[in-house]
Amino acid sequence: MRKDSRFYSILFNKCPRCHEGDFFVTNSAFSRHFDDMHDHCPHCGENFTPEPGFYWASMFVSYAFFTIWTLLTFFVAVQWLKIDVDYYLMGLIPSYLILTPYFFRVARRTWLTLFIAPKPNHVGSSVPVTKG
Numbered sequence: 001m002r003k004d005s006r007f008y009s010i011l012f013n014k015c016p017r018c019h020e021g022d023f024f025v026t027n028s029a030f031s032r033h034f035d036d037m038h039d040h041c042p043h044c045g046e047n048f049t050p051e052p053g054f055y056w057a058s059m060f061v062s063y064a065f066f067t068i069w070t071l072l073t074f075f076v077a078v079q080w081l082k083i084d085v086d087y088y089l090m091g092l093i094p095s096y097l098i099l100t101p102y103f104f105r106v107a108r109r110t111w112l113t114l115f116i117a118p119k120p121n122h123v124g125s126s127v128p129v130t131k132g
Ligand SMILES: [Zn+2]
Pocket: 015, 016, 017, 018, 019, 020, 021, 041, 042, 043, 044, 045, 046
């Protein structure tokens, strides 16, 4: 995977602008302080909180991830593997509990990445490089 892509910074806890500095303080979604964010990028200084309440909308991104997870696991478990729906639902609830901190972090990074363009001089960035 290319290090200068938005997808890379979403998946690997990197700043959406420079793809170098960490977004969250810890790299693990399963540590005690999984939700501690840097205020600014430690590498380029990008502001990670553009306005108060900015991350409220990331809940909807998280909701979308859970919906995708539910649909995928349903089709694999119930439709493809023919597991009984009751057993599927019993497995789904623990998976929600385990995935909550992970989706929380990915949703915040995804939400911020939608609003911050990568550094213009990065190869492959979506912002066209203008010269002169
Ligand atoms: Zn940065």
